[in-house]
Amino acid sequence: MYCRGAAAVILTYDVNHRQSLLELEDRFLGLTETANNDCLFAIVGNKVDLAMERAPEGGEKEGEASAKAGGSCVSSKVPRQVQPEDAMALYKKILKYKMLDEGEMPAAERMCFETSAKTGHNVDLLFETLFDLVVPMIARQKTEEPSQIVDIASCKTPKRTRSGCCA
Numbered sequence: 001m002y003c004r005g006a007a008a009v010i011l012t013y014d015v016n017h018r019q020s021l022l023e024l025e026d027r028f029l030g031l032t033e034t035a036n037n038d039c040l041f042a043i044v045g046n047k048v049d050l051a052m053e054r055a056p057e058g059g060e061k062e063g064e065a066s067a068k069a070g071g072s073c074v075s076s077k078v079p080r081q082v083q084p085e086d087a088m089a090l091y092k093k094i095l096k097y098k099m100l101d102e103g104e105m106p107a108a109e110r111m112c113f114e115t116s117a118k119t120g121h122n123v124d125l126l127f128e129t130l131f132d133l134v135v136p137m138i139a140r141q142k143t144e145e146p147s148q149i150v151d152i153a154s155c156k157t158p159k160r161t162r163s164g165c166c167a
């Protein structure tokens, strides 16, 4: 995991393994120290195609719910071990840990995703959301910060004078 100067970090867990969410906090959060101070965090629960959805109060059938989750109706599904609320709680915890103001950062609902790398479910949404947030941030930084690039062409060479010892 390489974070130096990162404008955004994607922390990914498996919605079917609670331990993978816990490890994001225990093992990986510390590795984001070298990211930018105002770095964005996206929490991504992957393998949602394998997860059985919990039945909503309205009584939605499992097949309907799994289709929404980007999966097929064939039932080789396992009960999911991580709920979206768990990921959102971790997101808020990360903001606290990073001493980022919750009011100034994108809301947890926007930065927590459930994806399937297999079906492509929500993968575009994840990257589009990050680009929409990161690109204006970088553009703003460029206008605010003085340029670190030295324009060699505009540097004048000092005139030599006859009085100099090496002239």
Ligand SMILES: Nc1nc2c(ncn2[C@@H]2O[C@H](COP(=O)(O)OP(=O)(O)OP(=O)(O)O)[C@@H](O)[C@H]2O)c(=O)[nH]1
Residues within 6 Å of the ligand: 014, 046, 047, 048, 049, 050, 115, 116, 117, 118, 119
């Ligand atoms: N069904 C399904 N399988 C996936 C998905 N993403 C990855 N996999 C499969 O999970 C296995 C591990 O994928 P990796 O990309 O190696 O991920 P990893 O984090 O190194 O390993 P794991 O912790 O086992 O997920 C591979 O067999 C992938 O094909 C997904 O969204 N849905």
